[in-house]
Amino acid sequence: MNESDAQLDPSIRFALQSEAAAVNDVDLWPHVRQLIRSTARSRRTGHLVRASIVALTLALVAGTTVVASASSGARSSMAATAQDVARVVGIRMGNDGRTAAVTPTPGFRVLGPSYLPAGLVVHSVAYSPGRAASSRGSVTAVYTYGPAGSQATPDPAQVQVVGQTGLPTVDDRFSSSGGDRYVEIIQRPLTTPAPKPEGEIVAVGTTQGFLVSRGSDTIVTVEKSGVRVEIVTNLGPPVAIAVAGSLR
């Protein structure tokens, strides 16, 4: 190090300290915790997909073997069953923990909220491709999250919600850590003719929605991009309308 280097050193140190002091000291723990949970979810999805592929392969091999050795009447029935088994129903989650894509495609663009009340995180996602996609009845994929370390189990009520109309249905549930506050977003394709939703007309952004109260729940129904969306929440009409308005 020459003399000029030595003279510059304290100034460099001072400049870097001034530079570093410009950063806002924030608590990163919530960010880190969310990141770890999202990553764990993505990995679980990966495991789920791999497990589905293994199960599917085994089912196809078994189905093909049985069909090959059965009578012609039984063959067509078994082939239809094998075809249904061959349908992979899945949900792919984005890094932010929200639904990124569903398989098979539902025939409509799945919307997601750009606004959610603070403290709400993804609790579970359920998807049914509908009866049209499966002649043997509704096939449903459910992806459920629980608090870290706890056992995640599908909610039968949610399975019922996505299977009740026979239409492709995506149901995203967001809740607080205690589960006492929640927002549920149910999406189905707009049918023709579409029955008019019940409730009083409210403004949702530049469009109109229909608001109805059931017990402690508020339900707002809106139609966007060929999708009928129901927002169900126990956080009151303003939250339901704000979430509906933020769907993209």
Add this chain to the structure above:
Amino acid sequence: MGYTDQDAGPERAAVELMRGGSMSGLETLVRLHQSRALQAAYAITHSQTAAEDVVADAFLRAYERIGRFDPSRPFGPWFLRMVINLSIKEANRVAMRKRLHVRWAGQQPEPVDPAHAVEGRDEALHLRLAVRKLSPRLRAVLVLHYFLDLNVTETAAVLDCPVGTVKRRLHDARQILHDRLMRDCEPGVVSQMEKRV
């Protein structure tokens, strides 16, 4: 603001907890190291958002790779290595995007901020701006050596390169800064700085 010897006990306990898969261990380590890590990341990326993302990502990696960590050693340098390397990567990514944007859009590089031009008479600000113009790799070596007070051997360990490389980068960075100051500052400013130090 920074990590002290008094933190060694809680740190060791936290590392043990994290090795057992506990999130509470990680939380302790985040609280102990986030402040200094954020500052180091910011000094390299010059972006609050990028610094937060980089440090959060480094904690995620630490959580995932804690099995490879030797618990008899301090957690800080091991973790810092991830922060610095991710910061360099992020700064390179941003620099590349800026270059591509300029090329595709046929735009000129960003004009000098008038506020900086006015305040540019201040030598410290001149030096800060000159440091910002260094490549992320050179900035990183300055941050490790001058801001985090690591010696060249420790800096080389963090950057995973030979000591000679660190010395050369330090020399190059100093030379570039000196040349820029000589070129950009009024003659009096550099001599004032030299007098001050």
